[in-house]
Amino acid sequence: MARHSLRSLGLWLLAAAAVITAIALASPGRSATDHDHDDHPHLDLHNGLLVSTRTVLRICVQPGDHRPAIESSVLGALDEVRRHPYWRAAYGRAQYARSTVLAWGCPAPRLPERYEPKGTVAGPGVTAEPSPYRVWLYVLDEPTADRVLGPDRDAGTASAEFMRDSAGAFPVSTALLVRERRLADTAALARDLSTALGLGTQ
Amino acid sequence: MRKLTVMLAAAAVLVAIPAQAAQASHANPDPFKHLHNMHYQSVEQFCVQSFDTAKVSHSSARSFVNQTLTQMGSGKVWDGLGSGRLQLHVTNNYCSAYDPTTRATIEIEVYYGWDWSGVCGAPVGYYNCVVHDNPVFDSARNHWDARWAYVYLVFSSGGRLDNVGRAFINHEFGHVWGLADHGVGSSSCNPPSIMHSTVVSYPCTNWPYWYPSPSDFQSVLRIME
Numbered sequence: 001m002a003r004h005s006l007r008s009l010g011l012w013l014l015a016a017a018a019v020i021t022a023i024a025l026a027s028p029g030r031s032a033t034d035h036d037h038d039d040h041p042h043l044d045l046h047n048g049l050l051v052s053t054r055t056v057l058r059i060c061v062q063p064g065d066h067r068p069a070i071e072s073s074v075l076g077a078l079d080e081v082r083r084h085p086y087w088r089a090a091y092g093r094a095q096y097a098r099s100t101v102l103a104w105g106c107p108a109p110r111l112p113e114r115y116e117p118k119g120t121v122a123g124p125g126v127t128a129e130p131s132p133y134r135v136w137l138y139v140l141d142e143p144t145a146d147r148v149l150g151p152d153r154d155a156g157t158a159s160a161e162f163m164r165d166s167a168g169a170f171p172v173s174t175a176l177l178v179r180e181r182r183l184a185d186t187a188a189l190a191r192d193l194s195t196a197l198g199l200g201t202q
Numbered sequence: 203m204r205k206l207t208v209m210l211a212a213a214a215v216l217v218a219i220p221a222q223a224a225q226a227s228h229a230n231p232d233p234f235k236h237l238h239n240m241h242y243q244s245v246e247q248f249c250v251q252s253f254d255t256a257k258v259s260h261s262s263a264r265s266f267v268n269q270t271l272t273q274m275g276s277g278k279v280w281d282g283l284g285s286g287r288l289q290l291h292v293t294n295n296y297c298s299a300y301d302p303t304t305r306a307t308i309e310i311e312v313y314y315g316w317d318w319s320g321v322c323g324a325p326v327g328y329y330n331c332v333v334h335d336n337p338v339f340d341s342a343r344n345h346w347d348a349r350w351a352y353v354y355l356v357f358s359s360g361g362r363l364d365n366v367g368r369a370f371i372n373h374e375f376g377h378v379w380g381l382a383d384h385g386v387g388s389s390s391c392n393p394p395s396i397m398h399s400t401v402v403s404y405p406c407t408n409w410p411y412w413y414p415s416p417s418d419f420q421s422v423l424r425i426m427e
Contacts, residue, residue, distance in 0.1 A: 043235065045234070045235065045345050045346040045347070046344070046345055046346075047346075048339065048346065050337060050346065085341075086339055086341045089339070089341055089344055090339040090341075090346075116302040116305075117302050117303065117305070117306040118302065118305050118306045118308075118335070118336075118350060119335070119352070126321075157336075159335055159336075162333070164323065165383070166383040167235075167331065167332060167377045167382065167383045168235075168321075168322065168331040168332035168333050168334070168354075168377055169321070169331070169333045169334070170235045170333075170334045170337070170348065171334070171335055171336070171337055171348075172337075174337070198337045198338045198339050198346060199338075199339055200338065200339075
């Protein structure tokens with residue numbers, strides 16, 4: 001009798017657990033793990049793109065109108081970044097095409113009032129559907145750079161997008177705020193982009 | 203049918219159990235979000251800040267967190283784990299007292315407040331959580347981790363200055379080191395863990411203490427490697 005009761009209880013608990021799982025998985029915004037569905041974006045810490053659904057390195061540029069001078073500077077700096085000793089290990093799985101790496105205009109640009117090296121968010125923040133862009137590049141004119149970065153700073157990185165799970169959040173897109181005149185210095189811009197891409201400087 | 207109704211009612215009750223530490227955990231099978239410095243023999247500095255100093259002063263919060271993490275005795279604190287790979291040092295002042303450049307050298311910030319639902323999720327005043335920041339590539343391990351972590355504690359649970367508060371601090375620091383939440387619907391309570399204990403409002407009764415379990419320490423050691 002006792003055994004039978006225990007078996008019934010075990011089955012009951014299993015069934016209840018299945019129902020709980022079904023309810024929990026059906027609830028929006030509270031996924032059981034980061035890996036529920038392969039077609040759903042989840043955090044991927046083995047891939048520099050950081051989101052499972054990203055396959056191509058893409059960088060959005062703000063302001064969004066196509067500017068050949070900016071394009072040329074950034075592509076030149078990216079050529080240097082790709083010679084970073086960690087590039088292959090960090091981004092080797094990601095496709096890279098010089099012709100499509102830059103996109104003009106970020107999906108929800110948001111500049112901070114004032115940049116600080118820590119804790120600044122320059123973008124939408126927490127999102128369940130991160131953009132395709134690993135880096136959000138904000139090119140700032142002089143008055144805006146003076147206001148946001150301060151007169152003594154030419155560039156800074158911040159988080160643009162976070163993905164949240166049950167334990168907290170992790171950034172999946174990095175914002176790079178750059179004073180426009182910085183674009184003339186390819187080596188400096190390459191260092192900034194390396195930092196934004198999580199490679200550090202050489 | 204009656205059984206199904208009972209099961210659904212029971213399931214609803216279980217789902218409604220408070221989960222104030224943003225859900226429970228085990229060790230991660232995979233490199234999970236964790237602090238970069240924990241892999242190396244370097245100091246992890248942390249600062250502590252209260253967002254309502256009338257409720258808890260900066261110095262009370264600082265003293266309590268430091269005591270919990272470093273002074274409660276061997277086998278009960280995260281400090282010193284991994285032959286010193288975790289070397290937790292509290293800063294002399296609260297976080298925002300530092301200039302931005304100095305603050306950027308502090309790996310972990312701990313915040314006390316009434317409500318972090320904008321960061322940790324609804325409902326208001328309920329969840330504690332950890333946000334990692336500044337992702338960086340670890341070339342030795344071929345994975346990505348984070349240079350900084352922010353620990354958000356609510357006054358109703360993690361921000362209490364008692365053993366409940368200590369349990370939540372240890373739980374959230376488990377997340378800082380990469381211990382994952384267990385997953386909704388998972389039924390295993392083994393190994394015993396501060397990450398799914400009843401003391402942090404989870405259902406597992408086999409670790410009724412405020413400090414990390416031996417398996418928690420082992421799990422973090424594995425992540426450090």
